[in-house]
Amino acid sequence: MNTFDYNKPRPIVESLVKEINDNKEEISGMKRSIFFRDDKRKGKERQVYRIPTIYLNFRKDNGRIASDILSYENQNGELIEATAFGQEIIRQFLIKKDKEATNQLKRTIIDRGQDEPAVITCDGFLINGNRRKMALEMLSSEFPSEAKYKNLEVVILPCKKKDSGDETPPTHYEIEQIESAYQFHNQGKSEYTNFDKAISIRRKLNNGMSIEEQLSYDATFNMLTPAEKRKQINQIEQDFLKPLECIDRYLDRLGRTQMYNTIATAKGSQKGQWQAFIDYHKSIDRYIRDPKKLHKLNITKNERSTVEDIAFKLIRARKIDGVDKKSHEIMRMIPKLLNNEQSKAELFKLKEIKLKGYAxxxxxxxxxxxxxxxxxxxxxxxxxxxxxxxxxILDGVKESETPITLLKAALGKLNHENMNLKAIESENLKSTLKITESIIKKADEIKKELYGIIKKK
Structure with a gap:
C-alpha cells in the first residue's frame, strides 16, 4: 500500500529526467490539449515530442492492471517501478491482460499510426499510453527496419519549478485525475476489465477522489440532471464497489487476502467469478445487509452467514455439473430456492462442506x-x-402449485416472523398501506369468487 501524501508532488527521478531531455525530439507544429489542470477549459495546448520507447517507463498505478499489482504486492512486497525488474513485471501483466485487445491495438497502429499522444511525467513514466508502448515494442521486434515503431509521441508534464514562471510538477492526486479523464474518455482503446476498473475506482475513492469527480470527465455524465447523476453513481456502487466488497470477504475466508489474481474474470466464461459476485450482491448480499429486507430471501438474521457461506462455496465451485446454468445464474436462482422451505432445507445441507480445506x-x-x-x-x-x-424440489413445486397451496403460501408470508410493521421506514408507510389495500381488495375478490362457486355447486 502507498503511504505518501496524494496532495504533494510525485517524487521525480532526476537521472531519468536527463534521459528524457537528451532524447526527446520536438514535433514541429504539433500541439495537443490534455486533461491536466485547466488546460481543456482554457484551450491550452502543449508541445508534442517524439521519444524512443526505450526511455519510457510503464507505471504500476495503471487501472488496467490494478488487480495484478495489488495481488503481486500483497504476496511479494512493494514493486519498485523505477527498476528493470519492476518494468518487466508490469510488462508481463500488460501482455497477459488482454491479448486480443493488444493485437487490435497493433493493427490500429499499423493502419493509422498513433492517433493521439501519450502523457508522461517529466522522468518518463506513462500516465496514459502504457499499452501503446508495449504494442510499439512488439511491432519494433516484428518489423526491426521500421523506425516509426521505435518512438512514441508524448506530451510531457511539468518538472521541478526553476523560476517563477514555471509550472509546478503534478501531484499524485492530479495524476489520478489524468488517468480518470482518459479512462472515461476512451476512444477506441482497450477498455479496462470491469474487475480492474472496480479496483481502480476504489483506489481513487480511497485517495479522496469521489465517484462523481471520477465520472465528471465523461461529458455525457455532466449533461445529466442531479437525480440522474445520483442514479449513475449508485450504479457504479452496485456494479463495481459492492461486488468488490463481497470478493474481499470471500478472499479473506480463503486466506487469500487481496489475491485478486485468483478471481476468474473471463468475459462470458461459465467459470467466470466476477459476474457471479455482481449477481451475488444484487440477488442476495444487498438483502442480507438490510435486516428489513431479509423476508425477501425467506431467512432469519441467524441464517445470513449460512447463506453467504453457501453462495461462496458455489462461486468457488464455478461450475455445477448437471445444472445447466453458469455460476452467476446460480446466484440469481438462490433466492427462489430459499423461498421454498423444502428446497431451502436441501440447499442448507451444504453447511456440511467447509469453504476452505483443512490447513x-x-x-x-x-x-x-x-x-x-x-x-x-x-x-x-x-x-x-x-x-x-x-x-x-423447486421445479416440482412449481408444477404442483394449486390455488390452495398458493393461498397457504401467501398466508404464511403474512404471518412470517419478519412481518414487523413498526420496522417500516416512515417514507415507505404510505406505499405499504397501498400494498395492504391491494391485498384486501384481492382477498375480497377471491372470497366473492369462492362464494359464487360454492352456491353453484
Missing part, C-alpha cells in the same frame, strides 16, 4: 487454481447432489 494455504495464482480444483473434486458429488435436488 489449506495458497502461494500463487496457479497454486490457487489447483487448490480450487482439488476442493471441488473432494466435494463435487455432495455439491451437485444438493444443488440439483434443491432445484428439482
Amino acid at each position: 489449506e494455504t495458497t502461494s500463487d495464482v496457479k497454486d490457487a487454481e489447483i487448490k480450487d480444483l482439488q476442493w471441488y473434486n473432494e466435494n463435487r458429488e455432495n455439491i451437485i447432489h444438493r444443488v440439483r435436488e434443491s432445484k428439482n
Whole structure:
C-alpha cells in the first residue's frame, strides 16, 4: 500500500529526467490539449515530442492492471517501478491482460499510426499510453527496419519549478485525475476489465477522489440532471464497489487476502467469478445487509452467514455439473430456492462442506487454481447432489402449485416472523398501506369468487 501524501508532488527521478531531455525530439507544429489542470477549459495546448520507447517507463498505478499489482504486492512486497525488474513485471501483466485487445491495438497502429499522444511525467513514466508502448515494442521486434515503431509521441508534464514562471510538477492526486479523464474518455482503446476498473475506482475513492469527480470527465455524465447523476453513481456502487466488497470477504475466508489474481474474470466464461459476485450482491448480499429486507430471501438474521457461506462455496465451485446454468445464474436462482422451505432445507445441507480445506494455504495464482480444483473434486458429488435436488424440489413445486397451496403460501408470508410493521421506514408507510389495500381488495375478490362457486355447486 502507498503511504505518501496524494496532495504533494510525485517524487521525480532526476537521472531519468536527463534521459528524457537528451532524447526527446520536438514535433514541429504539433500541439495537443490534455486533461491536466485547466488546460481543456482554457484551450491550452502543449508541445508534442517524439521519444524512443526505450526511455519510457510503464507505471504500476495503471487501472488496467490494478488487480495484478495489488495481488503481486500483497504476496511479494512493494514493486519498485523505477527498476528493470519492476518494468518487466508490469510488462508481463500488460501482455497477459488482454491479448486480443493488444493485437487490435497493433493493427490500429499499423493502419493509422498513433492517433493521439501519450502523457508522461517529466522522468518518463506513462500516465496514459502504457499499452501503446508495449504494442510499439512488439511491432519494433516484428518489423526491426521500421523506425516509426521505435518512438512514441508524448506530451510531457511539468518538472521541478526553476523560476517563477514555471509550472509546478503534478501531484499524485492530479495524476489520478489524468488517468480518470482518459479512462472515461476512451476512444477506441482497450477498455479496462470491469474487475480492474472496480479496483481502480476504489483506489481513487480511497485517495479522496469521489465517484462523481471520477465520472465528471465523461461529458455525457455532466449533461445529466442531479437525480440522474445520483442514479449513475449508485450504479457504479452496485456494479463495481459492492461486488468488490463481497470478493474481499470471500478472499479473506480463503486466506487469500487481496489475491485478486485468483478471481476468474473471463468475459462470458461459465467459470467466470466476477459476474457471479455482481449477481451475488444484487440477488442476495444487498438483502442480507438490510435486516428489513431479509423476508425477501425467506431467512432469519441467524441464517445470513449460512447463506453467504453457501453462495461462496458455489462461486468457488464455478461450475455445477448437471445444472445447466453458469455460476452467476446460480446466484440469481438462490433466492427462489430459499423461498421454498423444502428446497431451502436441501440447499442448507451444504453447511456440511467447509469453504476452505483443512490447513489449506495458497502461494500463487496457479497454486490457487489447483487448490480450487482439488476442493471441488473432494466435494463435487455432495455439491451437485444438493444443488440439483434443491432445484428439482423447486421445479416440482412449481408444477404442483394449486390455488390452495398458493393461498397457504401467501398466508404464511403474512404471518412470517419478519412481518414487523413498526420496522417500516416512515417514507415507505404510505406505499405499504397501498400494498395492504391491494391485498384486501384481492382477498375480497377471491372470497366473492369462492362464494359464487360454492352456491353453484
